[in-house]
Amino acid sequence: VTYHNRSQNTLKFLYFHLWPNAYSSKNTPFAKQKLQNGSKSFAQANESEMGQLDSLNFKANGEKLYYQFEDEFQEICKVALEEPLKPGDSITVTTPFRVEIPGNFSRMGRDGQSYQITQWYPKVAMYDENGWLTFPYLSQGEFYNNFGDYDVAITLPDNYVVGATGQLQTSSEIEWLQQKDSTTRQQMPFEAEDQTLPTPPSSDQMKTLRYTQQNVPDFAWFTDKSYNVLIDTVQDPRSDSFITSYSMFSDAYATSFQNSPQEIRQAIQYFSRKVGAYPYETYTVVSGALKAGGGMEYPNITVISDKNPEVTILHEIGHSWFQCILAFNERKYPWLDEGLTSFYQNRYYREKQDEPMLSGMEVLDFDLFNMDDIFDYVVQHQEQVALDQPVQGHSTQFTSINYFAMVYAKAPKLLRYLYEYKGTSEFDSVMHRFYDQWKFRHPGPEDLQKTFESYFKEDFDWFFDDLIQSRKSVDYAFDGQVKGAGDQLAIYNNTGVRAPVLMKVYKDTTVKHQQWIHGFEGTKKVTIPTDDYTKVVINPRKIVPESNYKNNYHYATGIKNVIKPIDLRSFIGIDQPGKNDLFLNPALGFNKGDGFMLGGVVSNSLLPPQNLEYSFIPLYGFESQRLAGIGKFSSSFYYQKDQAWHNLELGIKGKRFTYDRDPLLTYNKIEPYIHFQLKPKPFRKKWKHHFKLRSANVSREQEEFKLFEKELVKEKRVYHVNEFKYKLERQHQLMPFSTELTFQQNNYFVKTFAEVEGKLPFWNNESFLKWR
Ligand SMILES: [Zn+2]
Known part of the structure; x- marks a missing residue:
């Protein structure tokens, strides 16, 4: 070197x-x-x-x-x-x-x-x-590398196909790959998945291949004797230069990779138009084993393990602009690299109006069924339960769920917000400027902010400081009609983040007026330019990531602002802002006392979790001819990261069933409880402390045959037990451990007991001794 x-x-x-x-x-x-x-x-x-x-x-x-x-x-x-x-x-x-x-x-x-x-x-x-x-x-954590000029010679048995960074300089190999391309094309279209042939033996003959490439931050190569090869040419729409693309895939990937040349072309052309010209002469996609995601990007080449590779090919090719050419410090700022790549990936599919479905999700009641929404709910869930982290975090500090939720889901959502706020052409020109100014120079987030601020002559601290570097969120709320000015509505900023927000005025489903409201603190009065409307909505398409979307609706009919229209649905579902959700589902049950039971589930259980949740399952027992069932009402509070408490749940549970029919023995149980949990410290450590306080009150009704009176007498007894429980848990793949200490008390007894359990690995961590 x-x-x-x-x-x-x-x-x-x-x-x-x-x-x-x-x-x-x-x-x-x-x-x-x-x-x-x-x-x-x-x-x-x-x-x-x-x-x-x-x-x-x-x-x-x-x-x-x-x-x-x-x-x-x-x-x-x-x-x-x-x-x-x-x-x-x-x-x-x-x-x-x-x-x-x-x-x-x-x-x-x-x-x-x-x-x-x-x-x-x-x-x-x-x-x-x-x-x-x-x-x-x-x-979990990528790289940060020097740009360099590479000259690499690889010697290996001559029946290996190689995909590598850079341009192949060995003409005999170029010819051999072209032959492979024609034999691959003769076999197309590939249909059956099961045509995998055994790996051929390695040839005794060796060959030496030479690859050269200037100005790349890394050099990677992949080799397999059974690769099929497809070669194509892509014209870069911004520079008009030609790029040779290679797809190399084993038989197991043949059906899913046969369209890869078109997918490579579309991806290169898309990112070139939106960000800047592709400065290299080749791009290669290879199939291969990988245990760090479905694909991994390197200069001029990506390896894909995904059997449904279209989205992954687009994503990994997109990285060429961010991981390779802009070459951010990915270890320190994963959001820049993954966030920008994922933002363009999502935007590509929105523009194509052809969003690929996530398999298995069809059965759920997702109104707007696309990846953006699903990613949103992951982010909202983390925020709701106060387990989110700032988007601008170091790779090693994220929990594994947040590495996905903050870096791959929230960062692109925030970038989409910037994009919607500025509009397509302005956003694209500021990104072209950023690319031209910073390519091959390792910019950081402050450089992106400076480019935005100098281009738009506007302050972007609300974005880079509040939304990217901190956990602060946006929440605007309607604060009713301004007194004495019927055409004015008051909007209140609940969090103090001065983020711009879109407001739309609707007459039924038609948009009568829309405007971006600049960020403000406190209350702002906005004039509605028409009185012929049914509702006014702030942030209607949830473009601005808000902590609460429920307070974004103002209805012209006053009563609807007090009692939100009820949205009655079945199955679990996603929160509908502007409505009160009520879910009704049938329920079945059976026990010895009540026999077969039929009833329903009434709940507001939603994604993401709510602060106030209830669910009731009333059931009718056909044998006991009595009403049975269970119910729960709870209220949860989640605390910020810097506080010791993580969450506090207050609730009450109830149960009513029949134990036996002859003689009749029934019970009702009412159990108020408090449950709280300490925040794991530091954040990635998996020690958990739970505390639970409950009071179980059971009233039993029993029929007893009194010999003396010669009749069946109903007797009612009431019991109660107060319980305090502490649980310490260490979540660990090899050596999990937990201990639980319980203290119970009532009028007749005081009792305390403890339980400790764990696992010890042996035989190369493949077997475990469980102790208790
Ligand atoms: Zn990526």
């Missing part, structure tokens, strides 16, 4: 990342994070599936360079330079290295005789205005 010091400082050392060592022990940061995120696969890896990088011998100008490892697992290596490297100077450092390729646990790996060779070579770490930036390899 020839390293150019483009900083203002003299460098005495170079830091190298040796990321294959992430697979060298079951205690590496990668191994620990994988367990923490709920996967036991690497903890159960056997010796032959581990990986590492060794045999280093750094030299410069023929002289040996001394080096030391900066971390226990040798992922970060500090190499001392003989002569300090002055600003503007360069140095060539060489080293042999040997890599043991691990099994398939994350990104680099082997799956049979198919190889995914990524993060594989000693790589100089980034040195930027913050100094040297070194970090271990992780599954």
Whole structure:
């Protein structure tokens, strides 16, 4: 590697990342994070599936360079330079290295005789205005790499097909791939999924392939003997230059990859139009094993493990603009890379009006059935239960659900808000400006904000500070008609975030008027330009992510503002803003005392969870001829992240059933309860503390035959028990642990008991001893 010091400082050392060592022990940061995120696969890896990088011998100008490892697992290596490297100077450092390729646990790996060779070579770490930036390899957390010019030679048995970063320089191989393209096309269309042939033996003949590429932040390659190949040409709509695309896929992926050339073309052309021209000459999509998402992006190439790859191909190709060309610090700001990529991905499908469905969701009652909405509900759920985190977080700080919810769902939603606020053409031109100014230069979020502010001559702190860097949310609410001015409505800002919001005035379903209201604090009076309306709605399409959409409706008929129209539906469903939801569903039951029972479920149970929830299941017992059933009413409060309490639930539960019919024995139970939970600290640690206080009151009615009176007498007895329970839980994939302490009391007894249980792994973490 020839390293150019483009900083203002003299460098005495170079830091190298040796990321294959992430697979060298079951205690590496990668191994620990994988367990923490709920996967036991690497903890159960056997010796032959581990990986590492060794045999280093750094030299410069023929002289040996001394080096030391900066971390226990040798992922970060500090190499001392003989002569300090002055600003503007360069140095060539060489080293042999040997890599043991691990099994398939994350990104680099082997799956049979198919190889995914990524993060594989000693790589100089980034040195930027913050100094040297070194970090271990992780599954949850991507990269930040120097731009470089690559010249790579790969020697391997000659029946392997290779897909790699850069342009192939070996003409015999180019011809061979073209032959593969024609044999693949002869077999098309692929239909059956089950035509997988056994992997052919590796040829004795070796070949050496050469790839070169300028100005890319990484080099990855993939190889498989059974790849089919499709070659195509894409014209970039902004630069008019031609890009050669390759699709390489094994037989198992043949049916789903046969349209990939068109999908690659559409994706490249879309991102080129919306963001900027694609500056390289090739793009390759390969199928392959991957355990870190459905696809993973590298310069000029992506690996896809998704059997339904259209969306993933679009997404990973989109990364070329953000991961590769703008080359954000993905480890520190995953939202920039994934958020922008996902924003354009969602926008592509909205514009095509052809949103792919998520399988299995058809049965649910989603009115607007698309990925945007489903992602929204994940975000809303996290916010509602106060488990969300700021969008601008470091990869390693997110819980695994928030890495998805904040980075892939909330960030694109917020970007869509900016886009809707500014409109298509203005948004596209500011992004073109940002791209042209910052390509190949590693911009950060502050650079994106500056570009927006200088382009629009407007303050965007409400976006970058409040919505991206903090957990603050937006909530505007109607505050009724302004007294003495019938055409004016008051809107109140509940959270203080000065975010712009769209208001629409409807006559039934027709929009009579709409306007963006600039952000404000406190109360703002808005004039409704017509009195011929049925309702006024703030944020009607939920473009602005608000913490409460229920207060966004003002009805012209006053009574509807007091009693919202009831929306009666069956099955569970999604909250309808502007309406009160009521769900009715049939219910069946059976027990010995009541016999067969028929009734219904009445509830407001909604997605996302509500602060006030109820559900009643009244049932009629055909044998007992009595009314039975259960009911629950609860109110939940969730607390902010910096407070010790996480949530508090107050509620009351009731139950009424028949134990026996002859003689009759029935009971009613009423149980008020308080349940609270401590906030796990720090956020990713999985220790949970629960406290539960309840008072169970049971009244039993029993028929007893009194011998003396010679008659059946009904006797009623009332019992109650007060209970306090504390539970400590450690959620861990290998060594879970929990303890529960219970204290019970009533007029007749006081009782306390404890229970402790856990698991101990053995035999390579594949078996467990459960103790209690
Ligand atoms: Zn992505």
